[in-house]
Amino acid sequence: MTSGRVDGAFALAVRAVDVGLRFKSGRIVERARSLRRAYAPAVPPKVVRDFDDRLHDAYL
Template structure:
């Protein structure tokens, strides 16, 4: 279910919904770390790369911080 949610968020880049996609990405990172799943982490990274705005909400910056420290 989580991978499908990430794929859906990736397929339609965030337009005003960056907070929702940021939360989905942060949840994916937490789940990926818990299960040590490189597949989930890579999908979360792909989602993050799809964000193009320079003024991102705090939830996306938190997603960045969490993703930065993950190596699987």
């Protein structure tokens, strides 16, 4: 993925997590998590770290 595509993909994933939490849909949240599992660079960019933080907060 190029940088712009990564940013866009994870921006959509954050929105999906928010929608999934609002509607209490584990399916939506899990689909967003699957994006993260599929993208595993050695050093994740800031947008990916922010997504990780959002998911972490969602499960606390």
